[in-house]
Amino acid sequence: MALSRADTSTLGRWWWSVDRWTLAALFTLVGFGYVMVLAAAPAVAERIGASSRNMFFAKQVMFLAGASAVMAGVSLLSPKGVRRLAILGFAGALLLTIATLFIGAEVKGARRWLNLPLLGSLQPSEFLKPCFAVFAAWLISEAKLAGRRGTAMWGAALVSYLGVALVLQRQPDIGMLLVVSSVFFAQIFVAGINLALVGGLGLMGVSGIVGAYFLFDHVHKRVNQFLFGEGGNSYQVDVALEAFGAGGMMGVGPGEGRMKNVLPDAHADFVYAVVGEEFGLMICLLILGLFAFVVVRGMMRLLAETDLFVILAASGLLTQFGLQAFINMASSLHLIPTKGMTLPFVSYGGSSVIAIALGMGFLLALTRKRMSRAEEGTLT
Template identity: 60%
Template sequence: MLALSRTDTSTLGRWWWTVDRWTLVCIAMLIGFGYVLVLASSPAVAHRIGDPRDLLILKQVTFLALAGLIVVGVSMMTPKGIRWLALTGTLVALLLTAFTLVHGVEIKGARRWINIPFLSLQPSEFLKPFFAVVTAGLLVESRNAEKFPGRLLAIMLYGLIALLLKTQPDIGMLAVISIVFLAQLFLDGLNLALVGISAGGLVVSFIAAFFLMPHVHVRVERFLHPTEQTAYQALTALQAFGNGGLLGRGPGEGMVKDILPDAHADFVFAVAGEEFGLVVCLFILGIFAAIVLRGLVRLVAENDQFVLLASAGLLISFGLQAFVNMASSLELIPTKGMTLPFISYGGSSALSVAVEMGMLLALTRRRFTSDRS
């Protein structure tokens, strides 16, 4: 812990004594696990794809260092600053996501990435946190200004994002954003019957996607009827958890990273299971649960509607992303290319989650009334 006096009125001192330090510690532990698991999984992946042995490690170490700085930097901002950051970020992320449809890099049938030096940028990753905050602002403004169509604008923005994500396609990302948006509408006081109708509409939409979108149909069929040929990664990940047992085979002793194509990214949780065992996997799960539950408990006494809606959206997005990754690795749901926050390899993921957690810490800092601008 930093040795700062409670009477320290510097920017750093005021930040340290107002930020949620336990959540900050949990984030630091996740980044620490990210370092450990990238060291375990990346060399074998780099060898397989023909990259220098330490290239992926060096890139991810850089991404995680930047992520840590972003968490701290963004968490020092005021709620007003967070609003402007989210609005600007949403506009930029929307433009770049639309750009991927024209000049994006196609991987496994989807156009979600833009190649820039040292990084394949996935702009839609940044839509999750920014959209949650912008939606909160629009919903609050519709309450404060009677004639301001905040809810309608939020629905229109969601529709635009849904269209872009469906076109890429990225149904998993769309599902997360849809659930976050629906939860925010519910917290804002949307009639329970309308919430039920909206939820039913989501279910119908995903059933339609199963029948009308070939890649969705294939993934669900592979989940329902897995074979060594059609669900190789998922079944191999399950074997890794079995190999690890309670305490794991030991650091560097796992075999799954040598044969699993996405061992450093979507299936990094399987690497943790094989090398460090069930105990460490449950500890990682506990860290994610602690961040989400602690955040939700702190919101129970929150009087600022914007902070409540924005923070709830950020927490739900963060928790859902972690759940989807871990559940996919355990073959509990169909596989989805969604990273484990701060732990999976990926620059876009690390930086977007850092912004997400930085905004959460900024919004939930203890403030006097004069500090809320």
């Protein structure tokens, strides 16, 4: 059913105000998620002795369907509604992330997951990322608008960041901490604070990375393995590179890949390697282009925006989305040290895909064409 520009219903106003190009790019990535979990997951399920070869695929179908609903539903909100939901989400996700330190399931030396009745395994820090981006944007924008009276809001923003950073460091989840820190620093830079302070924060970030290298054994091993080829286990990276090489320009064909049979995280952190083998360089570049399009398109939409909160929140969400995609693809290609981080919407994962959908729903809501105040007030 076609929607007329004269349609004043909630759906009609949404359709003519949302960025349909970004929406199309995101749902195309969701489509790739269905294709890739069907290609990679059965081999993984068979290798680990799962009850069904389609176990991961069946779960991911539900995850992606839920993610699509979340993204579409959240995109209906006004900026005020986005802010309210993000503040509540930040408080809840932070409490649950703190809870992982005490009652979380330990996997490979890290406590990042909660085993909840009915819901199964949940990684609350995934939801912390998009909610913190919006929450921090609200605090920073309020501080900037208050001028010299905004010291308390600046303090609240810094304390919030340091609290999140401390919890993530204790899990430990250094990759997640890197993403959250990048979002926060990017928002401060966009807000236009003193360059000396930006430099100081940058120095603090570099010091944190160096400290992680010396304090965390798994970080030390991964960096040494990447730089010097010593220590650590490079098996997955080596297999991933073989997969890219085998795929060539056009790939070996859907379902014909062989490396997924021996690649432990073929359906999750290394799904991009499966794409490379079965679909080739051209589809890899297409996926890369879709991520770049979402980020660039979002930034272009912000050029005409005057609301500082919207600018900062959307900038943080775009930074997070683009950086997560870059880390996943660059790790698979051995361009950076390996880091277990999913490829948004394409990799298997429940918490990750729903949290990414929440963040992109926030983005779509914030970058909609602004209507009259009366109309905006109906979706708070």
